[in-house]
Amino acid sequence: MAVVFCLLLPFFALGAKSVVAADAPPLVLGVFPRLHASETTTRYGPMAEYLSERLGRKVVLVASRDFDAFWVGVEQARFDIVLYNQFHYIRSSNTYQVIAHNKEFGKSTLAGALYVRKDSNITSVGQLRGRTVLFGGGEDAMIGYIAPMYLLMKAGLTRSDINARFAVNPLNSVIGVHRKQADAAGSGDGAVEQPALQKVVNVDELTVLAVSDQLLHLPWAVRRTMAPGLRERIQSVLIDLDAGERGRQVLKAAVLTGIGKAEDKDYNPHRKMVRAVIGSQQIKP
Amino acid sequence: MGVKGQLGLGAKFTLTVLIILVCTMAANTLYSLHTSTRFHEKQLVERGRALGRLISLVSPEAILGFDFLLLNEYTRQVSAQPDVVYGVILSPAGSPLSAYIDRVDPLVLARVPETASSDVLDLLRQLDNESELIRLEFPIVHNDEQLGRFLVGISKHTLQRESRRQLEVQVAALTVIVLFLSLAIYLAFRFNVLFPIQALISASRDVGRGQHALVQVKAEDELGQLAKAFNAMAEEVRKEQEKLHRQANFDTLTGLPNRLMALDRITHAISRSSRISHRFALFFIDLDNFKSVNDSLGHAVGDELLVATGARVQGILRDADTVARLGGDEFLVLVPDVINEFQAEEIAERLVRAISQPHVLSGRKVVARCSIGIVLFPENGDTVAALMANADNAMYQAKAAGQGSAIFFTEDMNTRLHERMQMEQDLNQALELGQFEVFFQPIFDAATRNHRGAEVLLRWNHPERGSISPSVFIPIAEATGQIVGIGDWVLEQTCLNWAAWQRVGFAPGFLAINISRVQFRKRFSRRLAELMATYGIPPQALELEITEGVLLDDHNHVAEELNSLRAAGVSLSLDDFGTGYSSLSYLKRFRFDVLKIDRSFVAGLPENSEDVSLVNAILAMAKGLGLDVVAEGVERQEQMTYLADQGCSLAQGYLLAQPMDRNAYQAFLEVARARDAHTPGGTRHKIMLAG
Numbered sequence: 001m002a003v004v005f006c007l008l009l010p011f012f013a014l015g016a017k018s019v020v021a022a023d024a025p026p027l028v029l030g031v032f033p034r035l036h037a038s039e040t041t042t043r044y045g046p047m048a049e050y051l052s053e054r055l056g057r058k059v060v061l062v063a064s065r066d067f068d069a070f071w072v073g074v075e076q077a078r079f080d081i082v083l084y085n086q087f088h089y090i091r092s093s094n095t096y097q098v099i100a101h102n103k104e105f106g107k108s109t110l111a112g113a114l115y116v117r118k119d120s121n122i123t124s125v126g127q128l129r130g131r132t133v134l135f136g137g138g139e140d141a142m143i144g145y146i147a148p149m150y151l152l153m154k155a156g157l158t159r160s161d162i163n164a165r166f167a168v169n170p171l172n173s174v175i176g177v178h179r180k181q182a183d184a185a186g187s188g189d190g191a192v193e194q195p196a197l198q199k200v201v202n203v204d205e206l207t208v209l210a211v212s213d214q215l216l217h218l219p220w221a222v223r224r225t226m227a228p229g230l231r232e233r234i235q236s237v238l239i240d241l242d243a244g245e246r247g248r249q250v251l252k253a254a255v256l257t258g259i260g261k262a263e264d265k266d267y268n269p270h271r272k273m274v275r276a277v278i279g280s281q282q283i284k285p
Numbered sequence: 286m287g288v289k290g291q292l293g294l295g296a297k298f299t300l301t302v303l304i305i306l307v308c309t310m311a312a313n314t315l316y317s318l319h320t321s322t323r324f325h326e327k328q329l330v331e332r333g334r335a336l337g338r339l340i341s342l343v344s345p346e347a348i349l350g351f352d353f354l355l356l357n358e359y360t361r362q363v364s365a366q367p368d369v370v371y372g373v374i375l376s377p378a379g380s381p382l383s384a385y386i387d388r389v390d391p392l393v394l395a396r397v398p399e400t401a402s403s404d405v406l407d408l409l410r411q412l413d414n415e416s417e418l419i420r421l422e423f424p425i426v427h428n429d430e431q432l433g434r435f436l437v438g439i440s441k442h443t444l445q446r447e448s449r450r451q452l453e454v455q456v457a458a459l460t461v462i463v464l465f466l467s468l469a470i471y472l473a474f475r476f477n478v479l480f481p482i483q484a485l486i487s488a489s490r491d492v493g494r495g496q497h498a499l500v501q502v503k504a505e506d507e508l509g510q511l512a513k514a515f516n517a518m519a520e521e522v523r524k525e526q527e528k529l530h531r532q533a534n535f536d537t538l539t540g541l542p543n544r545l546m547a548l549d550r551i552t553h554a555i556s557r558s559s560r561i562s563h564r565f566a567l568f569f570i571d572l573d574n575f576k577s578v579n580d581s582l583g584h585a586v587g588d589e590l591l592v593a594t595g596a597r598v599q600g601i602l603r604d605a606d607t608v609a610r611l612g613g614d615e616f617l618v619l620v621p622d623v624i625n626e627f628q629a630e631e632i633a634e635r636l637v638r639a640i641s642q643p644h645v646l647s648g649r650k651v652v653a654r655c656s657i658g659i660v661l662f663p664e665n666g667d668t669v670a671a672l673m674a675n676a677d678n679a680m681y682q683a684k685a686a687g688q689g690s691a692i693f694f695t696e697d698m699n700t701r702l703h704e705r706m707q708m709e710q711d712l713n714q715a716l717e718l719g720q721f722e723v724f725f726q727p728i729f730d731a732a733t734r735n736h737r738g739a740e741v742l743l744r745w746n747h748p749e750r751g752s753i754s755p756s757v758f759i760p761i762a763e764a765t766g767q768i769v770g771i772g773d774w775v776l777e778q779t780c781l782n783w784a785a786w787q788r789v790g791f792a793p794g795f796l797a798i799n800i801s802r803v804q805f806r807k808r809f810s811r812r813l814a815e816l817m818a819t820y821g822i823p824p825q826a827l828e829l830e831i832t833e834g835v836l837l838d839d840h841n842h843v844a845e846e847l848n849s850l851r852a853a854g855v856s857l858s859l860d861d862f863g864t865g866y867s868s869l870s871y872l873k874r875f876r877f878d879v880l881k882i883d884r885s886f887v888a889g890l891p892e893n894s895e896d897v898s899l900v901n902a903i904l905a906m907a908k909g910l911g912l913d914v915v916a917e918g919v920e921r922q923e924q925m926t927y928l929a930d931q932g933c934s935l936a937q938g939y940l941l942a943q944p945m946d947r948n949a950y951q952a953f954l955e956v957a958r959a960r961d962a963h964t965p966g967g968t969r970h971k972i973m974l975a976g
Contacts, residue, residue: 134351165351166350166351167350167351167352167353168347168350168351168352168355169352169354171354172350172351172352172353172354173351175351175353175354176351176353179353179376179380179381179382180380181351181376181380181382196354200353200354200357
């Protein structure tokens, strides 16, 4: 908790300088820690500032130390606005309501995929039985684990049929396969197109073994208890970011190409996969 | 002179320091070359180990989380070091989890064609035997489980390149430091050592030139003490030089410049007057008869007179004029900027007047006279020697002209001087060459005209100038001292001839010989006794004619000589009586037998009343003292008659007989002997042989 408070301090200070004509308490923006806290702050600090200006109300960014701390914040509804994993939204949708989704590399959706080395002689998902599969992120990673695992299950394999390992993120899982640390990698379908991956491995030595259905990208949600007017204003500010230069700068800082409108039913395909892979108990009605 | 000899102290010192520093720098560089690579290699290994351990510590979490990007970041950070060729994390199975290869490193570039597939393991294998590579390996362990290995390859080449670059920088820095230190040392040495030493050198040279500028003492260090010591020494030298200068250039008695300084000032005057075309005058002053002051009043009074004379001369001159004492009673006056001879003459008159003013010395009134020779520059000489010689010459001419005279130098004086010098030289050889000849002028009894003897006269038969009168060359012979030898020869010739004539029966009578005052100083009486004994001459045969000048010399010595002569029985004649001092005290103090009246008194007899009075007075005085009187220069019968009438005992002169040579005198003696043979009683004054 103390760490969270320390991370918040600069933003309190920043907020103090920002002139926001509102007596209401600040809105808290939570971002899930798939990046280091410093990187999270770099990317989404401008977003919080932009929201403050547009909403006329201070918005404070919270970069959690780890997923556990972040999830505690979600469960206790400490965040007014939150950006997180699709699986997290599904799990917290009784408390939070999705209003938008990320667009990365110009796409609103992405799919889970299984990668293998071309020289592995693995050409079907079924051949992964008894093999090591390296998933990106943890078991709560929508694209890095749930979607690829859903592809394995569709091929008749269960979790026990494979040696499941987890890399810290989807890109690393692909790198692990390239470096022969696993036979297959669970990642997003655009992983091999990412410059970060292309800089460290020869993507030509990899191939996609299977790809899931397209799933809407990471969700932006707000507390369900939020006033509808505020919710709509937040949604409007987010989806209109690419309409102006200032907004585009915010998007560029967040390494996004845009933010699109979303509603809860857009994440039903995600619920379907989660239900298949993890079980119904993980999905709130 | 070599280059080393031309270097100053500062340059030598700085060069020495520079050489020492350069040698030190070179030694340091060589040592660095020898040790730095090994040292840096060791350092590099230590650094690699540190990096490796760090990677080993941070990597387990990334390996366990399959965070290859983070592993890449680690290896990239490690390999960012310029000398790291690769950083590779291998799994336990040996496959690379992360690898960073410096593909521009020469070691890698040399193998890139063979590793086109970018196979890291293959590249590592190729580099295994590379001696230029330092390979380090560190295990990555988590909970005792080895998760992988971290390999680091470090290039020695890069290390050496870095070492060389560092060495170059170090050498450049040391070079700058050495140059700076050398410059600083040189400047410090220059200002603190060289400048004081140069000041001392300059001051020493000044002291050597007689200038006494002191050295400024700026510090109390050794150089400051040296400067103080130098100043003390210079002060002592200055005092001593002043003392020596005074002693060398000033007369201790009068305090006036001495001869040396006088010559120096004349030299300066010549130089100055030549430059501005001006005249200057020299006055050579000699006190007349100064010796008599010393003799009669004592040397102390004589010294007082010199001091007073110098002061009086100085009193009438300007500050720009110089009065110097040359020695004895000689003074020199230098007057610059004299316009013409009239001005010089006027100055000479003032000098004569000033010197002639009476002095009261030791309670006595003393009157000094002087003779002055005057020369003008440039008419009378253009060198110091010429001017001094001519002034001296002119002074002697002035002295000859009479007391209180001042005479300008003329070329005629030089002519006479040269003649005199030539005569001195000829005179020097005349005796050896047999150019002298004795003549005899008979002396007769004034009353009876009987032959009584002869005055021995000396003639000089000069091969070119003929017969030269003694009045011409005797003063020169006296002045040069040659008179001693000549007089001795005359004396011997006299004795020789007398003895010869006596042996053959002639009656030569007495022979009167003139004795110079110079001969008196040389134990004349002893020499005379020797000759008389040698030739068997009785004392009555000789008469010694002495002038009054002899008596002016040292009285005791003269008295002793005269007494010795008298004791030997030799007659003494006072020659030229009346022309000199004619002090009657001489006649009282010294016993004479004969007075000789000078021809100048006889010449006017009997017409000139003054001469008559003087001759009468002399004859009366001689009669009173019991002395015989010889009248010289009797040429007329009237003179002879008068002298005889007045009781003059003896006479000589052309009236009676002219001077004649030995043969003629011998013939005269033969005639006299024949006449005596026919005359009863014979010669009245027949000299009897002693014994």
